[in-house]
Amino acid sequence: MNIPHDAQNIAIFFLLSFVLTMAALPRMIRILRSSDMVVRDYYKAGNVYVPTNGGLLITLVVLVMLSISVIFCNSPINFIIVYIAVMYATFGILDDYLRIRNRWLKIFFPYFLSYPIALILQPHAMETIGLFFDVTPTSVTCFYYIIAPMYVMVVANMVNMHSGFNGLQSGLSSIVFFFLLVKSFMVGRIEHLNIFAAFFGANLAFWTYNRYPSSIFEGNIGAMLIGAAMGVFIVFQGFLISGIVMLLPHIINFLMYFYWRVRRKICQRQGTPTEEYGSFKFGHLREDGTIRVPNRLTLKWLPPYYYQMTEKEVVRIMYAFTAMTCAIALYVPY
Numbered sequence: 001m002n003i004p005h006d007a008q009n010i011a012i013f014f015l016l017s018f019v020l021t022m023a024a025l026p027r028m029i030r031i032l033r034s035s036d037m038v039v040r041d042y043y044k045a046g047n048v049y050v051p052t053n054g055g056l057l058i059t060l061v062v063l064v065m066l067s068i069s070v071i072f073c074n075s076p077i078n079f080i081i082v083y084i085a086v087m088y089a090t091f092g093i094l095d096d097y098l099r100i101r102n103r104w105l106k107i108f109f110p111y112f113l114s115y116p117i118a119l120i121l122q123p124h125a126m127e128t129i130g131l132f133f134d135v136t137p138t139s140v141t142c143f144y145y146i147i148a149p150m151y152v153m154v155v156a157n158m159v160n161m162h163s164g165f166n167g168l169q170s171g172l173s174s175i176v177f178f179f180l181l182v183k184s185f186m187v188g189r190i191e192h193l194n195i196f197a198a199f200f201g202a203n204l205a206f207w208t209y210n211r212y213p214s215s216i217f218e219g220n221i222g223a224m225l226i227g228a229a230m231g232v233f234i235v236f237q238g239f240l241i242s243g244i245v246m247l248l249p250h251i252i253n254f255l256m257y258f259y260w261r262v263r264r265k266i267c268q269r270q271g272t273p274t275e276e277y278g279s280f281k282f283g284h285l286r287e288d289g290t291i292r293v294p295n296r297l298t299l300k301w302l303p304p305y306y307y308q309m310t311e312k313e314v315v316r317i318m319y320a321f322t323a324m325t326c327a328i329a330l331y332v333p334y
Helices: 005-034 055-072 076-098 103-113 115-119 125-130 137-161 168-187 194-210 219-237 240-246 248-270 299-306 311-329
Strands: 038-040 049-051
Touching (some): 005 049, 005 055, 055 076, 055 194, 076 194, 076 219, 125 240, 168 194, 168 240, 168 311, 240 248, 299 311
């Protein structure tokens, strides 16, 4: 059986990053706990504190795999992909420690971190744009410096917004990465994907410790890193339309959150009680282990708002919804 060289590289980078992350995670958990880098897990009984910023380990593993990539396929494309993701991760950890309050800065500053993607876009990435616009120098420039960076920025922020429950962000991201790789094999575009396989492997290994009952959280550094890598993956492969379908749960979650923010602002300006539009970040745990959420205005809070459900049950629903949209996206052109 003759396995293509690119497919071999994808398998090697996935397995290496998975094994490295699995081997290092127990030590990383001890280091973070001893350094008092912990946050409260609001969905466990009592005052349970869990190590956070575990995304730092994923970043380190990906950087190691980037160095190894010089041996297997010495391509500057890998360096640009990792550069963008690591810049997003850096912004994420700055947000964790500096507590950046300006929401517009948090949303739009990462846009400028995506600009290097213009250096690695391939011809098939323009095929989707060609469906809607004439491929002219102006439309190409617009795609390279406005649409593509904006796409990465939006995906990174939406992935970050899906954090909150044990294993939610890491699990959903692993599902999306898996289906992106499957779609890449289906359309025959598997060159230069080894570094994306490294992101997938490290994130999947992290999920095994991040799922309920979580031993470690990724923090903004992890969510922004993986979100940026996912956004670059989608744009790099030209999956702009199918990527939207895959990310429908993330998009719906964002729209619900946006509606929440708008309604809260209107209530504040009118001087009326905010009620369910008030500022809430976490729900609460009932005595029977189910979750009581303050409103129904984020996707992960929607099921437990109407039904008494545990955190694990809610996360499984989110997994199933994302897996369904990703499976549909396999058959969506572009």
